[in-house]
Amino acid sequence: APVAPSHGQLRPLAGLSADRLLVADQVAAAKWGTDSPIDDPAREKEVLDAVAEQAEEAGASPGATVRIFRDQIEASKVVQRGLYRKWQADPSSAPTERPDLAKIRLEINRINGELVHAIADSATARTAPSCPGLLLARALATGHEKRLDGLHAVALTRALPSVCETAP
Numbered sequence: 001a002p003v004a005p006s007h008g009q010l011r012p013l014a015g016l017s018a019d020r021l022l023v024a025d026q027v028a029a030a031k032w033g034t035d036s037p038i039d040d041p042a043r044e045k046e047v048l049d050a051v052a053e054q055a056e057e058a059g060a061s062p063g064a065t066v067r068i069f070r071d072q073i074e075a076s077k078v079v080q081r082g083l084y085r086k087w088q089a090d091p092s093s094a095p096t097e098r099p100d101l102a103k104i105r106l107e108i109n110r111i112n113g114e115l116v117h118a119i120a121d122s123a124t125a126r127t128a129p130s131c132p133g134l135l136l137a138r139a140l141a142t143g144h145e146k147r148l149d150g151l152h153a154v155a156l157t158r159a160l161p162s163v164c165e166t167a168p
């Protein structure tokens with residue numbers, strides 16, 4: 001039977017997007033005080049190429065998947081820049097340990113793979129006329145469930161604008 005669009009269908013997508021933003025804290029801590037820039041176009045290309053290929057394998061639209069991931073990447077940088085501002089303003093709040101960026105990227109790769117499947121599995125909700133309302137409800141619920149602070153909640157709104165394929 002056809003699946004009716006519901007905001008529950010967007011739950012994995014929104015939840016994984018939030019998880020990806022929480023990992024951005026570790027990315028920022030890994031780069032803080034090093035020469036590694038917040039913006040890393042080579043790594044972004046690697047991510048976008050990988051998810052386009054994974055989308056094809058999963059029978060999902062590579063175009064839609066890449067659009068969503070461009071926003072996921074921008075949102076990660078919103079978190080990183082926000083944390084840098086906070087750490088610059090109050091150096092005592094800055095991280096004192098530096099995690100290994102290569103290891104964190106493995107965790108991001110894992111989330112990316114799950115996100116590709118969450119995108120593929122949510123096509124009904126994402127193409128429904130009701131998608132914008134469903135997405136707003138889901139984003140708010142995810143913000144509460146994941147206990148996002150203001151910075152991460154704002155970043156979540158930056159991560160999700162390409163989710164709905166409905167004409168605005």
Ligand SMILES: C=C(O[C@@H]1C=C(C(=O)O)C=C[C@H]1O)C(=O)O
Nearest residue numbers: 027038039040043044047073076
């Ligand atoms: C998360 C990182 O920071 C930025 C965001 C990226 C992402 O969200 O995948 C990729 C490269 C960087 O521009 C990173 O460097 O790994």
